[in-house]
Amino acid sequence: MLYSELFAAALRASRKRELSTAVEALIESSFAISRSRFWIQKNQPVRDAAGLRRFRRRLRRLLADEPLAYILGAKEFYGELLLVSPAVLVPRPETELLVEKALQLLGREPLRVLDIGAGSGAISVLLALRSRAEVTALEKSRPALAVLRKNIARFGLQERVRPLAGDLFPRRGERFQMIVSNPPYLSRRDWRNAPATVRLFEPRVALEAGPVGTEALAKIIAGAPGRLEPGGRLLLEIGRGQHRAVSGFLRAAGLRERECVRDYAGIDRVVVAQN
Ligand SMILES: C[S@@+](CC[C@H](N)C(=O)[O-])C[C@H]1O[C@@H](n2cnc3c(N)ncnc32)[C@H](O)[C@@H]1O
Known part of the structure; x- marks a missing residue:
């Protein structure tokens, strides 16, 4: 042949x-x-x-229907090759917009950043590689944390990215100058209607937030003022049609919405707020 x-x-x-x-x-x-x-x-x-x-x-x-990234064990994200396994979400191009925005805001300052739901480390690793940020990469799933640790080591970032097991926020009450998150934001219905390549292979905990879809976003926003320094920023990736609800959560938490970045399909995708 x-x-x-x-x-x-x-x-x-x-x-x-x-x-x-x-x-x-x-x-x-x-x-x-x-x-x-x-x-x-x-x-x-x-x-x-x-x-x-x-x-x-x-x-x-x-x-x-298995995603190519799981078969190859790797996925390119923001110009770097990250290790992935079925324990983590395959990093998406939309999330590159969040990284781009965060890098713009971080500039050359060595700021303390919290990444909630770090998964493969796509956001944490790229922020550490392309800025002087010190990143706490928090993740709930133990199997995902193992992949995250491998990516931190792969890029030699042990001094700059700290993997942490936890539920939404670190247990110690430290404050950060920036919080970033691409949390689960699908509703139960979105999850049921997701394509087979997603539903049969990607971790449900990475994608589905609950019956409505905005549950994790609401909790992160409610907890953010207590974990951000004054003037600190919160950057969140959101799903289609969630901008209004998220603006409401921000107002209720006393955070000022600064900007909303649209993705290439014109969907409101990354919300930037300030404490
Ligand atoms: C949409 S994935 C994002 C992964 C990665 N940050 C990215 O952008 O490719 C959401 C991640 O949040 C984690 N997660 C879900 N609920 C969590 C919680 N309550 N606390 C911490 N992490 C959580 C999931 O395990 C998953 O890794």
């Missing part, structure tokens, strides 16, 4: 043209060759039997 035949057969099996990039990524990782190498040698026979077995195993997972 030629590499080109393998590729064509995989696409026929998937019946989804948009999977072609994923199939290329599987070839790349299974045979340890670059994409350009694959295209150069596409008319050569596949001789790597172990690679072929790996490819077929991974393709079966892809065809069963």
Whole structure:
């Protein structure tokens, strides 16, 4: 079998043209060759039997709707490759907007930042890499904390990112100059209607907040004034249609809403507030 035949057969099996990039990524990782190498040698026979077995195993997972990031064990986020496993949410492009906004506000100051629901560490790691922030990366799920620790070590950030097991806020009453969070914000119904690739593979605790969807956002906002320094900022990723409710929670908590950043689909996505 030629590499080109393998590729064509995989696409026929998937019946989804948009999977072609994923199939290329599987070839790349299974045979340890670059994409350009694959295209150069596409008319050569596949001789790597172990690679072929790996490819077929991974393709079966892809065809069963498993996210490519879990199959590869990694996901690119804000220009860096983070380790992921089914214990953590696959970092999303929308969250890059939160990182971008936080970096703008942090500037070159060595500020203390709390990341609530750190998961893989996508936000914590990127903030530490691209600013002088000292980050407390708080996470409730033990299996997610293990992935978070691996990513902290992978980027040599043990001095700048502190992983912490906890429920929403650290137990000690320390205050931060910035709190960031991409909390679970799906309602129970959103979760039930989520695509199979999400519902069957990603951790429910990372996505579903409760019957309404804004439960975690409400708790974070209510607790934030007691954990932010005066003038400190709160940056939250929110779901479609949640902006109004979130503005109400901010008012009730006495926090001033500064800005709401829209994502590339025009949806209100990142809310910035100040203590
Ligand atoms: C939407 S994911 C975000 C993960 C990561 N920050 C990102 O942006 O890719 C939400 C994370 O919050 C964690 N989480 C859920 N409830 C929590 C709670 N009460 N306290 C701390 N973490 C929580 C989940 O385990 C999950 O890792």
